[in-house]
Amino acid sequence: MLPKFVTSIDIPPPAKASRGSYLKARRAVGEDLCVVGVGGLLTPNGKTRKTVRLAYSSVAPTPVRAFEAEKVSENNRSIDELLDEAMPIVMKTVSPISDVRGGKEYRANLVEVLTRRLVHQLWEAA
Amino acid sequence: MSDSRHICAQDELIASAGKSDFGVILSYKYVGKGLPRVDAFEKVTGMAKYVADMEIPGMLYGKFLRSPHAHARILRIDTKRAEKHPEVVAAITGQAFPYRMGLYVRDKMVIAKDKVRWAGEPVAAVAAESEEAAEDAIELITVEYEPVKPVFDVIEALKPDAPLVHEDLGQYEHSPAFTPVPGTNIANIFKIRKGNIEEGFGQATTVVENEFSMPQVSHAAMETRACVAQYFPDGSTEVWTSAQSPFAVRYILSHALGIPLHRINVHVPHVGGGFGGKAGINFEPLVVLLSKFSGGRPVKLLLTREEEFTSAAQRQGFYGWIKTGVDADGKITAEQIKYIYDAGAYADYGVNPGRAAGYSCTGPYEVPNIHADSMTVYTNHPYGTAFRGFGHLEFLWAVERQMDMVALKIRLDPVEFRLRNALRPGSITATGEKLREDSGRVDQCIKAVAETIGWGKKEKQAASGKLVGTGIAALWKAPAMPPNAASAAIIKFNEDGSATLSVGVTEIGQGTTTSLAQMAAEELGMSVEKIRVVPERITDLTPYSWQTVASRNLFMEGRAVIDAARDVKEQIFEVAAQVLRVPKTELALEDETVFPKRQREKGIPLQQFVMGYSYADGSAIGGPVLGRGAYVPRGLTYLDPETGQGFPALKWTFGAQGVRIEVDVETGEVKVLRVASAFDIGKTINPLLVHGQVYGGVLQSLSIGLMEGYIYDEKGAMLNSNFTDYKIARASDMPDEHVVTLIENPQSDGPYGARGIGELTMLSIPPAIANAIYDATGVQMFKLPMTPESVWTAVKDQKPELLRRSR
Numbered sequence: 001m002l003p004k005f006v007t008s009i010d011i012p013p014p015a016k017a018s019r020g021s022y023l024k025a026r027r028a029v030g031e032d033l034c035v036v037g038v039g040g041l042l043t044p045n046g047k048t049r050k051t052v053r054l055a056y057s058s059v060a061p062t063p064v065r066a067f068e069a070e071k072v073s074e075n076n077r078s079i080d081e082l083l084d085e086a087m088p089i090v091m092k093t094v095s096p097i098s099d100v101r102g103g104k105e106y107r108a109n110l111v112e113v114l115t116r117r118l119v120h121q122l123w124e125a126a
Numbered sequence: 127m128s129d130s131r132h133i134c135a136q137d138e139l140i141a142s143a144g145k146s147d148f149g150v151i152l153s154y155k156y157v158g159k160g161l162p163r164v165d166a167f168e169k170v171t172g173m174a175k176y177v178a179d180m181e182i183p184g185m186l187y188g189k190f191l192r193s194p195h196a197h198a199r200i201l202r203i204d205t206k207r208a209e210k211h212p213e214v215v216a217a218i219t220g221q222a223f224p225y226r227m228g229l230y231v232r233d234k235m236v237i238a239k240d241k242v243r244w245a246g247e248p249v250a251a252v253a254a255e256s257e258e259a260a261e262d263a264i265e266l267i268t269v270e271y272e273p274v275k276p277v278f279d280v281i282e283a284l285k286p287d288a289p290l291v292h293e294d295l296g297q298y299e300h301s302p303a304f305t306p307v308p309g310t311n312i313a314n315i316f317k318i319r320k321g322n323i324e325e326g327f328g329q330a331t332t333v334v335e336n337e338f339s340m341p342q343v344s345h346a347a348m349e350t351r352a353c354v355a356q357y358f359p360d361g362s363t364e365v366w367t368s369a370q371s372p373f374a375v376r377y378i379l380s381h382a383l384g385i386p387l388h389r390i391n392v393h394v395p396h397v398g399g400g401f402g403g404k405a406g407i408n409f410e411p412l413v414v415l416l417s418k419f420s421g422g423r424p425v426k427l428l429l430t431r432e433e434e435f436t437s438a439a440q441r442q443g444f445y446g447w448i449k450t451g452v453d454a455d456g457k458i459t460a461e462q463i464k465y466i467y468d469a470g471a472y473a474d475y476g477v478n479p480g481r482a483a484g485y486s487c488t489g490p491y492e493v494p495n496i497h498a499d500s501m502t503v504y505t506n507h508p509y510g511t512a513f514r515g516f517g518h519l520e521f522l523w524a525v526e527r528q529m530d531m532v533a534l535k536i537r538l539d540p541v542e543f544r545l546r547n548a549l550r551p552g553s554i555t556a557t558g559e560k561l562r563e564d565s566g567r568v569d570q571c572i573k574a575v576a577e578t579i580g581w582g583k584k585e586k587q588a589a590s591g592k593l594v595g596t597g598i599a600a601l602w603k604a605p606a607m608p609p610n611a612a613s614a615a616i617i618k619f620n621e622d623g624s625a626t627l628s629v630g631v632t633e634i635g636q637g638t639t640t641s642l643a644q645m646a647a648e649e650l651g652m653s654v655e656k657i658r659v660v661p662e663r664i665t666d667l668t669p670y671s672w673q674t675v676a677s678r679n680l681f682m683e684g685r686a687v688i689d690a691a692r693d694v695k696e697q698i699f700e701v702a703a704q705v706l707r708v709p710k711t712e713l714a715l716e717d718e719t720v721f722p723k724r725q726r727e728k729g730i731p732l733q734q735f736v737m738g739y740s741y742a743d744g745s746a747i748g749g750p751v752l753g754r755g756a757y758v759p760r761g762l763t764y765l766d767p768e769t770g771q772g773f774p775a776l777k778w779t780f781g782a783q784g785v786r787i788e789v790d791v792e793t794g795e796v797k798v799l800r801v802a803s804a805f806d807i808g809k810t811i812n813p814l815l816v817h818g819q820v821y822g823g824v825l826q827s828l829s830i831g832l833m834e835g836y837i838y839d840e841k842g843a844m845l846n847s848n849f850t851d852y853k854i855a856r857a858s859d860m861p862d863e864h865v866v867t868l869i870e871n872p873q874s875d876g877p878y879g880a881r882g883i884g885e886l887t888m889l890s891i892p893p894a895i896a897n898a899i900y901d902a903t904g905v906q907m908f909k910l911p912m913t914p915e916s917v918w919t920a921v922k923d924q925k926p927e928l929l930r931r932s933r
């Protein structure tokens with residue numbers, strides 16, 4: 001088979017009224033690589049429903065989307081109830097390691113803390 | 127935002143007038159003014175040239191091969207393939223120079239011979255026509271090692287069966303101020319035995335003991351270590367080096383290489399930061415040897431940042447254990463102390479921070495009964511050297527944490543506890559020195575910081591939900607130097623009446639040369655703009671200075687400059703007395719005019735005297751005026767090896783620092799919102815420069831407190847030898863607010879009453895932050911750096927309920 005080259009990547013703009021944010025844990029304010037990064041995009045889905053996308057950096061060999069956790073259904077539950085259900089699924093998606101920038105346990109904590117903060121931030125702003 | 131306050135002890139200033147060596151007067155023309163730096167223009171515009179910039183015709187490039195092992199015997203080195211490289215001129219090994227060198231202990235190899243003692247130690251070096259060729263050539267050198275058991279931890283290194291880093295310790299020459307213990311890894315042990323330790327603890331109602339530690343950290347100067355050297359066939363040697371202490375470089379080079387002192391000329395142009403790392407000697411002997419083996423061609427060595435981390439000296443790691451006894455009145459009755467400094471592989475300069483910590487071991491408090499051992503211990507880490515604050519940042523981390531933890535145990539306010547025990551004039555220090563009436567006031571510094579940081583305000587939670595806390599810590603330091611460390615100055619004049627001031631202190635960013643120009647202008651009654659401070663140091667021409675270290679130079683070079691200015695005036699008045707036909711004691715020099723006191727209208731411009739005075743008929747008297755000044759400390763002594771008693775301190779500078787922080791317990795992030803610093807500096811010579819020192823020192827120690835530290839793998843290889851993973855604070859890490867209080871209780875023998883300040887500015891930020899973390903969260907920190915991860919871990923271990931509540 002002949003080698004294939006990626007020639008373009010199409011990133012469609014987020015749906016109308018979407019809100020996005022990125023939280024980055026770092027070792028210095030001035031400048032740093034990411035210790036854990038969490039990106040989120042909240043999109044209104046109809047009048048009352050919302051969909052949330054979650055992506056993580058520095059907790060796996062590549063950036064990862066938490067597709068499974070994103071499927072957690074709203075069902076008129078509070079945001080904290082949703083997060084309580086989603087977080088164990090997120091934790092299965094990521095595989096943080098210990099290295100010179102941070103320990104595994106600390107990174108796992110940051111995934112949890114930053115995800116909760118990010119989703120709250122998006123939810124409350126929506 | 128920043129703010130500044132001046133507390134000027136006017137009453138004392140008036141009282142000391144006439145008493146002071148310099149007849150303190152109340153108003154000065156240049157001293158005390160915030161004048162811009164004399165080197166500002168060239169540095170800001172990029173005109174200033176550093177050794178890193180140097181290129182000279184015929185110059186070769188040096189590079190060394192680093193040991194991959196922390197501890198190994200060298201069985202064989204083969205440089206033949208490197209020598210055959212068409213661009214290589216010389217390849218050398220430890221065989222080229224099998225001797226030892228050092229500032230205080232001659233323990234250091236220029237290039238490892240027989241064995242390597244840390245991962246990163248130079249084992250061979252080449253000189254080649256280009257940097258690229260030099261890099262390629264060291265890859266062609268093969269070394270056969272036999273690894274031996276390394277030791278990385280100072281506690282492990284003290285055990286009887288620990289591997290020895292230096293088997294021949296007993297044979298090394300050393301200064302009489304130090305006590306190595308042959309057959310062990312102890313490079314120096316310094317003891318304080320004051321009072322009766324058992325009785326002291328007997329009087330205590332509460333005893334508190336704790337352990338603290340900090341890792342090695344890098345100076346991280348912007349200009350890495352750099353040197354160009356040329357060894358001429360007649361044995362004379364020219365060296366250009368990015369160094370703090372050209373005379374120490376020359377002295378150690380001469381002793382190490384056997385070149386007579388007067389045949390070595392050391393040049394130091396502008397220096398791109400030192401912070402202690404360019405004190406003593408660095409790679410100069412290696413570069414001289416490369417030049418010698420290259421047939422006398424000049425050779426340049428400029429370290430990469432990675433080499434700076436792995437192969438150059440850094441700040442030693444520290445372990446401290448303190449046991450404090452305190453009575454029902456909150457007075458400290460006894461203190462048993464063990465400080466251990468991690469020398470790394472060599473301690474040539476590194477024996478001294480531990481000694482300095484030993485004689486200052488209590489911090490700025492009076493402790494009647496002391497049993498202290500301050501040790502410097504060899505390990506297979508990279509070797510340590512001087513670093514701004516010289517042993518004090520380390521032990522004050524322990525002492526000032528301990529003060530808060532003792533205060534907590536006896537339920538006393540930490541500020542009140544410090545004030546009850548603060549050293550005051552008349553107090554007896556650990557070495558038995560009775561503090562002089564004019565020795566500065568730490569109690570005033572503590573009170574000033576308590577006031578400016580908002581001590582006692584009860585706001586505990588920020589609007590963001592983060593926890594807010596306040597912490598305070600005091601400090602003191604004297605210059606750590608030999609009792610006879612000397613300074614000198616020369617003032618010469620130019621035909622137009624302008625003057626050239628030459629001093630041996632190097633300008634490493636601290637601004638001393640500007641302050642010295644202000645002193646010279648003040649003494650000579652001439653405009654500071656007409657005084658040029660020679661920017662380059664050249665040992666053939668520059669007057670002697672022991673080293674640019676220890677916050678000693680404003681004081682000591684200051685005294686020498688004043689002495690030189692007096693010498694100038696004496697010479698000018700000698701001639702003017704004849705011209706004006708009045709006794710020279712009745713002459714004055716102000717506004718560049720020499721005149722009889724009370725007869726200003728008879729004045730003659732200074733310019734007419736500086737090259738000798740010429741009468742109308744052309745005949746002349748006098749000659750070019752050349753003033754010399756010198757200063758050597760008076761009455762300092764070596765300390766007793768068994769008890770540490772004696773006089774180590776030229777002057778003590780006291781201070782205190784406080785911080786207000788917020789802690790995000792879920793991530794462990796600590797943000798410093800506000801810093802307050804107060805120092806009793808005797809007299810502010812240049813407030814702009816003092817503030818610059820304070821802001822820089824605070825940021826540097828905030829960086830060490832929160833971010834910095836060497837990280838190793840299990841074999842002793844450094845894992846974070848780059849600025850990606852070795853974090854240092856940057857401008858955006860600077861606290862939002864900083865209040866500086868300068869207290870001026872003059873030191874009678876200081877120039878205009880001044881004491882040193884440079885290092886003091888960074889001494890107590892880490893413990894103040896840790897004390898504030900406790901105030902905010904109830905969590906105790908014992909180790910530096912207090913990274914977000916370590917703070918979160920401490921919260922999780924000590925106060926898990928904080929995490930549950932906030933979620």
